[in-house]
Amino acid sequence: MAVYARGYRTYDGDFRGPPVAWTIFREGVAQALRRKGFRWILNITAFILLATAGMIYIQVIVEKQAQRLTGGMVRAQLMELDQIIHGFHATTMFLVSLGAVLVGSGLVADDLRTRALSLFLVRPIRPVDYMLGKALVLPALLIPLALLPGLVLWLLVGLWQPPGETWTFLQEHSDIAWNVTRFYLVGAAQLTGLLLLLSSRTPRRGLVIGLSAAILFGGPVLRAIGRLVLGPIGTLLKSLDLPNNMLWSFTRDRREWQFEGQGGGGRWGGTTGEERWLQWQPDPTVIYIVCFVLLAAGLYFTWRRARSVEVDA
Amino acid sequence: MSAAQAGIVLDRISKWYGEVMALNEVSAEFGPGVTGLLGPNGAGKSTLIKLICGMLQPNLGQVLVNGKTPFNRPSVMTRVGLCPEQDALYPQTSAWNALTYLTRLQGFSARDARMGARRALERVGLENDLGRSVAGYSKGMRQRFKLAQALAHDPDVIILDEPLNGLDPPGRRTFSELIRALGAEGKCLLVSSHILHEVESVARRIVVLNFGRVLADGTSRELRRELPEFPLTVRLTTSEPAELARHIVAIDGARRVEHVDGGLEVLTHHPAEFFDAVSELATSGTVPIEAVTPMDEDLEAVFRYLTQ
Secondary structure (H helix, E strand, C coil): CHHHCCCCCCCCCCCCCCCHHHHHHHHHHHHHHHCHHHHHHHHHHHHHHHHHHHHHHHHHHHHHHHHHHCCCCCCCCCCCHHHHHHHHHHHHHHHHHHHHHHHHCCCCHHHHHCCHHHHHHCCCCCHHHHHHHHHCHHHHHHHHHHHHHHHHHHHHHHHCCCCCCHHHHHHHCHHHHHHHHHHHHHHHHHHHHHHHHHHCCCCCHHHHHHHHHHHHHCHHHHHHHHHHCCHHHHHHHHCCCHHHHHHHHHHHHHCHHHHHCCCCCCEECCEEHHHHHHHCCCCHHHHHHHHHHHHHHHHHHHHHHCCCCHHHC | CCCCCCCEEEEEEEEEECCEEEEEEEEEEECCEEEEEECCCCCCHHHHHHHHCCCCCCCEEEEEECCECCCCCHHHHHHEEEECCCCCCCCCCEHHHHHHHHHHCCCCCHHHHHHHHHHHHHHCCCHHHCCCEHHHCCHHHHHHHHHHHHHCCCCCEEEEECCCCCCCHHHHHHHHHHHHHHHHCCCEEEEEECCHHHHHHHCCEEEEEECCEEEEEECHHHHHHCCCCCCEEEEEECCCHHHHHHHHCCCCCEEEEEEECCEEEEEECCHHHHHHHHHHHHHHCCCCCCEEEECCCCHHHHHHHHHC
């Protein structure tokens, strides 16, 4: 037929822009930042951070004043920095969870609901590009909520040390930086995994918000049940309190000040304060397993979504 | 012409979902120009489009787009643009942002993507509404936006799924002109619709699909000619309808005669013989016949006949 006679030019284009996963990631972050709710969460977290920093600064001033008054012989007891950071994280944990749910619930579900996925699938995007682009959004958005504040406080307190002692202080307390990073990594892995998993299963964002909120905020109930159940099931139940997993990842290396507040190191009802405290906490290895399983499941189902619409047909 | 050069080649493709046969041994080639893909709801059009776009894999047969299998081969999609039937976009974003983003996903740099997006939005007539949220667009504007996102990366193969849905008459005219212009540029356009006059207005070639099979393939005139048994209604304008009716019922091919204002309407299953007989009658001067007008030699009638 005449219509075929004009022939066809072969594809002569190439990828001139950044990797597609990076473009998807950037758009995901931009979309999240366009959400008023998430911007409010960022602002409130920044306010709490400022307040905490201000409180520490006042303590430092008081300490310096005390040193002057007593000829520098008395060193005021600045509250342990890791306790302060733990307090900050415990206070903002609700905001971290809420922010993750707000942003993460729509990561894939919005594409399904608005049928934008069909537009992605007719673009030169590999499923792995889509998966990576989506999976990086939440960890990036959790940085200002769960990683930076702890590191900023650690650095600030280091900077407020007497001249010449900053580096020594930071080195002596380098475990705090690592614990903050672990807190962030555990949170990023399990929240990303959970929300990708739920978001890629349904186009209904409200359902994803409801389910993820139930899982995140119902965690303490599971942990309480897990404390009563012996064996691997109990261990597993205790590790399903995702926010607690994050906090426990931060504090488990410095838990002495925790159980001191729970009855000291003395014996009570046959158990020490530390033993009773540990009964409530999951095994660190199981936390990592939960992180891995959630993340792997979330990534797999997101990848599968971007592979084909066969499952919908 | 080799298969590698053609826009789209479907080679005996079959696709089924469980026990439901969506497509059954469909073979066709689509090259430069506009081709209409016509069929009622459930005919298999959407499945065919998904197969061409690589969203689905055929159970049997082979789909080639620019000579390559599209399924699991995203590079093929650099030269394909799809305008889906449903609204498919981020409603909270401005048209400009959304289109730049979608164009960047084609592998363009930010600068090239912005240029492509602006060109496409100008081409569909949305240049004055770039900054508006797509959520605030009318149905017609959303259709235009969807077409713009299919054009922004200058693809060779453009698939338009029900592109004229929801457009007002001026919008339809503009859209049809744009589709024809793209076809004239040498792009391979596949326009799917179940609204027949829409397809007829933009496509020279029409592929009729029903129950997962290609029922017909050609221009509407070719289709009509290749269906000699297809019933045709003919209007005969006359000042003496009763007398004319008496002669018409004697003609072998006439199946039904109706008296209408200004003449008769006759249904015939043998149009060629019927026209010969009417011509003889008119030239003999037995009864005055002022005009002979075939009433349904259009795609609507062909389509109705084929799909019933």
